[in-house]
Amino acid sequence: MLFDDLLNNPAKWMVESRDEHDIVLTSRIRLARNLTATPFPGWATRQQREETLKLTSGEARQIPVMKGGYYAELSGLTQQQKQLLVERHLISRELAARSEGCAVLISRSQNASILFNEEDHLRLQYILPGIQLKKAWGAISKIDSELEARLPYAYNTRLGYITACPTNLGTGMRASVMMHLPGLVISEQMQQVVQAAAQLNITVRGLYGEGTEATGNLFQISNQSTLGDSEDQIVERMTRFTSDLAHQEWNARRRLLQSSSLQVKDRVSRAYGLLTNATLLSTQEALALLSFLRMGASLDIFSHQALKNVNKTIMNIQPAHLARLSTTDQTTPEHRDQIRADIIRKELSGN
Template sequence: MRFNTLIKHPADWMTGGQGEHGAVITSRIRLARNLRRHPFPGWAKRDQRAAALDLMRPAVEALPAMKGAFSHELGDLTSVQKQVLVERHLISREHAARGDGSAAVIERRQTFSLMLNEEDHLRMQAIRPGLQLTAAFSALSELDTNLEESLEFAFDPTLGYLTTCPTNLGTGLRASAMLHLPGLVLSDQIGQVLQAVNKIGLAVRGLYGEGTESLGNLYQISNQSTLGESEETIIRRLERVISQVANHEQNAREKLLEDDPEMVSDKIGRAYGVLRYAHIIDSKEALNHLSLLRLGGTLGYFPTKTVMLCDSLLMDIQPAHLQLHSGRKLSPEERDSIRAEIVRSRLQSLETPDNRMSSNDDKNFSDTPNPNPGDA
């Protein structure tokens, strides 16, 4: 599959709608595996990395789920193409920095993505819309089992799967969800909720994972360790906490509408005005305004399809996507101009927010708030 064919259509998980938990945008499961009797990538010499890649890549491409997949060595991709894959959460920033000896194999609908010779020999991930960690794990576990028929992984009966980083030792599993939490941010409850999440051993990160800031009120919540626990235990605990955080967010939105509807209408209306008519807008400002527009879609200010439109725009206005769209390298000023043009075009048919709809009965709010995610 050609790169442009892969990127031409939005990923399945980008068009999944709100589901039961409107605050949860995506669920992701990642498994780390290393080959037995092969030096781990960080210590391997170039020929050893090449040998491991020659062993893994055919096995991955032969998987039934990866039929017709995009498969390329990173050294054959441009810097913009690699950054587009990072922006779509299909490869990591660290993997994008690698060249010869590393590859990416991505299922055509972008629900599976496998990084070869990243920090570990294999980083496999499955992404699903909404809160579907169990479904994502089930699908990835089947893929992992199929791979074990042709590849021998480094495994210790006591320690489990051996990984480069000790925090991945055991199951090699990292489970995470991307949440949209504007209600908690606007009501100044975000610090309290995230502190409670940290206290029970879960990690909170920004839009692109470790070391990145939260933009557009988007947060990733994930497990921090895997040793000594089963995959099912880790996922059940994470799903429970994420459900509670999503309920907090929904209750925060409801309370904001009850206590200060003018403030909510003002922020959503201002965001709409800027996005509809701005001719220059940087990435951070655009993401923050799209966050409020997405909030308006969930509260009834706009048609519910606005949520899906915002999710698509959140990806398409990223710097590398803009450069790919333009077919050339862009200066920051050019990116800001083209970004505004794309947003204006996509929102052209979106009518002004309907404040009367903010009090309708079509809101999926929880009536039983729980102030502490650890109390489940």
Template structure:
């Protein structure tokens, strides 16, 4: 598979089989692994990094799970291609800046990704739409086991898997969920939730991870502890925290409908009007408007069949995807016009909201 084939093919997060979950958009687990007897990427010379990359990519690409996928050195990708992969949550922004000796292997359905020579030799990642930790863990555990049969990972009997960053020692697992929390944002409760989650040993980040904004009221919540607990214990703890947040979000929605229905439905109605008629939309505004439409779907003001459209547009209204669809490089002002054109076209087919069902 070539990079443009992968970009143009449906992915786990952009096809029509969108998540049915009202709150959890995506579940993801990542494992950090390093080869024994080799310097970590931050210390390796370029020749060493290229040798490690070739060895790792060959082993990963040979796995049955990665059959007919994409295996490519990062330096062969152009900036737009890298941006699209970041927007699909397939690679990190850090990997985009790698100068030499880094690579990626992506499965055909884009649910399994291995980044080579990012911070660690291997960053193994599996993602799925919706709240599917068991399925994601089973998949990534099998990938890790298969790789370990062919590669000698750096491991300490006392510290567990060794990693470039001490915070990843032990299991070297990062489990996360991308959550849509508009009612907590609208009711100004999100700051309280973030504080409580942090006290439980979890991290809360924006749409594209550390340092990014929570556009569209979308937050990534993940574990911070990797040492001293098993993978199953870490996932179970995170699962419990996420269920509590889901309950808080659903309660906040119920309160908004019960106490401030006109304020809430006005926001949803205005979002629908702008998406149908707007001519200039930046990515942040588009995300916030789509967030309100998704909330409207959850409340019954739009048909549930529109959920797949909104989930797809969360990705496709990002700058890289907008430029790819228009087949060119465009400055931000031009992208705002193209984005609005695309959203107007999509929402011209979406029936008007029906607030009578939700109001009850």
């Protein structure tokens, strides 16, 4: 599978939504795994990382679901190619910052990906649209079991799977969902959500995870602890919290429409006006305006048809995707803002 094949055929979870109210966009399960008697990537020499990569990637590429997928060593990718994979949530920002002895393997469906020598020797992830954490866990568990049968995993009967960061000890699992929460943001309830989540050992982060902002009212929500709970318990708690939060978001949107109908409709209309007429749009402004349109569509203020490809549009207006569409080798921020505005204008007009 070639890089262009990967980019020209985005996974369904990237461009489709299973949530009728467009609240829960994706579900992801990520597992951290390491080998015995082998230094963690951050402590290993270049030669040790390359030896570990040769062993782990060779076995991973033999797993049926990963055969025929896209494989690349980070040292062979350009900075733009790395950023494209980050923007599609196929690799982490941490892996993109690395090079020698690091690689990624992505299944043909692009639901599954394996990161080699990021913080841990292996980071396995599986992504599905909507609230499907249990299904994602079942899928990645099969891949994990096949790898564990082939590789000497570092495991302790008391501490569980050994990881580079102590916070990942135990199951090594991060169960996360991407949620669109404009109703709770506008009604100033997100602080209460963050506090309630913390009491359940759940954390609320931005679009690209730890250290990033919640641009466009998009939040990544995941379990904070991995030690002391089973995988099934983590998935169940996260699924229940996500369902409850989606219900709160929907109620917040309906209350806003009931108490401030004209203001909400005006905000949605203004967002549409700017998006269909602006000649320059930054990433932050575009995502913020598209967020209002998405909310308006869920409340039947705005046509669902005009937003049928909104997830794909959001992906295509990220900086690295725009640079790929540019006809020049060097793109300035202003040029990217112009291309972004053109893409959105054409998408909303149906051209």
